[in-house]
Amino acid sequence: MPKENTTPAGADESKCQRLYRQAKSLIPGGTQLLSKRPEMFAPDQWPAYYREAHGCEVVDLDGRRYVDMSFMGIGACLLGYNDSDVTQAVVDRVKAGSMCTLNNPEEVELAQLLLAIHPWAKKVRYARTGGEAMAMAVRIARAYTGRDIIAFCGYHGWHDWYLAANRTTQAGDDALGKHLLPGLSPNGVPRQLAGTALPFNYNNLDSLARIVEQEGSRLAAVVMETTRHSDPTPGFLEGVRELCDGAGAALVFDEITVGWRLTLGGAHLRFGVQPDIAVFAKTIGNGHPMAAIIGRSDVMDAAQGSFISSTYWTEGIGPAAALTVVHKMQRIDVPGHIAMIGTRLREGLQRIAARESVPLKLSGYPALTYFGFDHPEALALQTLLTVRMLGHGFLAGAGFYPSLAHTPRHVDRYLAVAEEVFRELGQAVRQGDVVGRIGGPIRHSGFARLT
Numbered sequence: 001m002p003k004e005n006t007t008p009a010g011a012d013e014s015k016c017q018r019l020y021r022q023a024k025s026l027i028p029g030g031t032q033l034l035s036k037r038p039e040m041f042a043p044d045q046w047p048a049y050y051r052e053a054h055g056c057e058v059v060d061l062d063g064r065r066y067v068d069m070s071f072m073g074i075g076a077c078l079l080g081y082n083d084s085d086v087t088q089a090v091v092d093r094v095k096a097g098s099m100c101t102l103n104n105p106e107e108v109e110l111a112q113l114l115l116a117i118h119p120w121a122k123k124v125r126y127a128r129t130g131g132e133a134m135a136m137a138v139r140i141a142r143a144y145t146g147r148d149i150i151a152f153c154g155y156h157g158w159h160d161w162y163l164a165a166n167r168t169t170q171a172g173d174d175a176l177g178k179h180l181l182p183g184l185s186p187n188g189v190p191r192q193l194a195g196t197a198l199p200f201n202y203n204n205l206d207s208l209a210r211i212v213e214q215e216g217s218r219l220a221a222v223v224m225e226t227t228r229h230s231d232p233t234p235g236f237l238e239g240v241r242e243l244c245d246g247a248g249a250a251l252v253f254d255e256i257t258v259g260w261r262l263t264l265g266g267a268h269l270r271f272g273v274q275p276d277i278a279v280f281a282k283t284i285g286n287g288h289p290m291a292a293i294i295g296r297s298d299v300m301d302a303a304q305g306s307f308i309s310s311t312y313w314t315e316g317i318g319p320a321a322a323l324t325v326v327h328k329m330q331r332i333d334v335p336g337h338i339a340m341i342g343t344r345l346r347e348g349l350q351r352i353a354a355r356e357s358v359p360l361k362l363s364g365y366p367a368l369t370y371f372g373f374d375h376p377e378a379l380a381l382q383t384l385l386t387v388r389m390l391g392h393g394f395l396a397g398a399g400f401y402p403s404l405a406h407t408p409r410h411v412d413r414y415l416a417v418a419e420e421v422f423r424e425l426g427q428a429v430r431q432g433d434v435v436g437r438i439g440g441p442i443r444h445s446g447f448a449r450l451t
């Protein structure tokens with residue numbers, strides 16, 4: 001466990017801050033992932049770079065130690081950082097050669113394993129990131145149906161098929177405003193794709209029915225997360241399935257982030273609704289790039305009627321990691337553990353926030369918890385929380401993605417510190433001086449994901 005970080009983050013010309021300033025002049029946006037920008041946590045104070053990460057503990061570039069009570073590699077590390085079993089499998093594969101002119105046999109073993117968990121599916125393809133796997137699923141669905149239009153709900157990556165939603169024919173429309181970020185520009189996406197990706201809202205069957213009615217025989221697929229923040233209302237997923245069947249469209253479930261956190265194999269197994277295609281990434285690789293697209297035989301075979309192929313989809317690290325992750329999840333009840341950890345944190349924070357009159361607002365599942373503040377200065381309060389938690393040796397943002405590596409002790413230590421920090425947040429709210437206490441700029445607003 002980390003000792004208290006005596007040098008407040010950002011108080012000096014730390015290596016982290018210096019490097020990030022350089023990065024912004026060399027790398028547009030500073031990082032490769034919006035959610036990893038320090039500006040999304042505490043600008044000029046968040047330790048942008050790490051040297052080591054083990055379990056849920058992180059050492060930054062300046063040698064400061066933290067327990068990660070935030071997003072655990074933005075949801076990629078369900079078992080914890082540098083999980084010993086996964087690392088061993090990856091090191092073994094690297095030592096044996098992870099790239100070759102021939103194919104790696106693990107991808108066949110992994111296909112058998114995934115299909116045994118999902119008897120409704122008969123074929124598998126692989127990719128390495130979530131967004132590209134979703135692009136592949138959409139291509140397969142379009143190839144299978146011979147149609148173009150996609151109805152979608154939620155976030156599914158950055159590719160043209162998705163961002164086309166903001167290439168609306170009506171000026172001023174902001175289709176992704178409710179699904180990703182308001183005001184997102186589709187610059188670079190061909191204007192000709194306008195009208196090919198149409199959003200609907202989660203738990204609102206009518207919004208999908210309207211698209212089905214309007215697009216009828218042009219609808220290739222319905223693309224959605226089985227769930228994100230809460231269980232589907234009774235009949236919703238079944239209704240989506242029926243609408244797809246009626247329209248002859250493929251149903252694609254994106255199980256990349258929340259899926260395997262709720263149930264081994266993805267949340268659709270828990271809710272009992274079968275898609276035509278399901279997509280896995282992030283969680284199945286535990287930090288190593290890996291993605292799988294599984295589906296019905298006839299649908300997946302349409303991949304052969306298109307061109308879907310990439311060199312690095314054949315390397316051996318991803319499959320070796322995924323095999324180990326899935327086998328480990330078959331041995332250990334990871335969803336049960338992270339639900340317990342998430343619940344412990346939520347209950348503790350709620351108790352403390354009520355006592356200190358802090359307007360804390362919790363949402364999502366315990367396994368994928370989000371929190372904010374019901375207050376006009378919500379972003380400033382979040383920033384102040386992050387800054388104070390950094391000082392106590394915790395990475396904390398607007399959410400908590402628990403992992404197998406988190407123990408009740410980590411949570412209890414965090415809650416002990418939260419007593420003090422929330423006391424200050426309460427005072428700051430009452431005195432109206434939240435911003436003045438931050439010691440730097442306020443964090444930027446992030447993904448809305450109002451699905």
Ligand SMILES: Cc1ncc(COP(=O)(O)O)c(C=O)c1O
Nearest residue numbers: 129130131155156157254256257
């Ligand atoms: C539901 C969902 N789909 C797709 C993606 C994109 O995955 P990646 O960032 O690996 O491209 C994400 C990432 O956050 C996601 O949460």
